[in-house]
Amino acid sequence: MIYGYYISMAGAQTQSYRTDVIANNVANIDTAGFRRQFAIVQARQDHQTTFGDPPPLDPGNPRNMGGGVFLHRTASDTSTEGAYEVSNRATDLALEGDGFFVIRKGDERFLTRNGTFELDSQGFLVTQDGSGQVLATNGEPIRLDPQRDFYVDWRGQVAQDGNPIATIARQTPEDPDDLKPLGKTLFSFEGDLVPTNARVEQRLLEGSNVETVHEMTGLIEAARAYQLNINMIQLQNDQLATLIQQVPNQQ
Incomplete structure (x- = not known):
């Protein structure tokens, strides 16, 4: 009993x-x-x-x-992807397809599908709370001239005045089970990341699923x-x- x-x-x-x-x-x-x-x-x-x-x-x-x-x-x-909503902010980005944005906080990297980004005072593309930098395919943070407009194409290439600045990284773990939820929209991960061909859309946000x-x-x-x-x-x-x-x- x-x-x-x-x-x-x-x-x-x-x-x-x-x-x-x-x-x-x-x-x-x-x-x-x-x-x-x-x-x-x-x-x-x-x-x-x-x-x-x-x-x-x-x-x-x-x-x-x-x-x-x-x-x-x-x-x-x-x-499963969430619903997409049009935005009027150039720093709002969305991914269509498999993959995540790569975020750096200190010496650690994290993944997210939350594309509500900002430009900080130094021109770095950062998370909404400013605590993480969005990384390019070369592993470096993306830095822009905050006084000028910028454009992001579907391949993730960022340009200002027609000049390419960087390409936004879209990656995912080799094993999806390596993802660990951290907070609301960040994921920590174990193992290696592999690049994906997720389509990048500017002035668009992906909602929750x-x-x-x-x-x-x-x-x-x-x-x-x-x-x-x-x-x-x-x-x-x-x-x-x-x-x-x-x-x-x-x-």
Whole structure:
């Protein structure tokens, strides 16, 4: 029965975390470049298998019950593009197709689909909060004359007065599982990056890829699963209380 407590509590905790992930998706539905996140839940092995005993031969035996579930990790849907919206700002950029903008913060590089960029006082193309510089294909930050207009073509080539300045890097990890969400729209990564042929669009922004109906459906499912686990905890608690009350009568 105590084992049942553990399974139900683990299930409730997993569904509670899943609810938090979905709520975060809904909160960022209007965040440019945000990628929907989802919790990956994995079945936990039963006690016997975990401790090296042979697999159960009789799946109907209560001793061979599964070990419930646990949160494996949180991943992001990077394969689905968000809706695009026209902008009147020259520093707003969007990618169409596979790939990310490459951002440098200090000595570290990050990836993002959020093309809400700015020009800082020194002419560097930076993230909206100014904390990261947008990198070119040569690995250097892109620097422009802030007093002059600039143009970005579909290949990511940046030009001022007809003179090429740099080409915006569009890259992606070799393995999509190497991406780790960081904050709202940044991703850290492991391993190597490979260039992509994502099309660059100026004066266009990509929105989030969150679908309200899908998220609300998932939220209802998670809430029901959470409540079911709580009900099971209460049921086991009542049964345990009844058993304890019967112990004196057995003496």
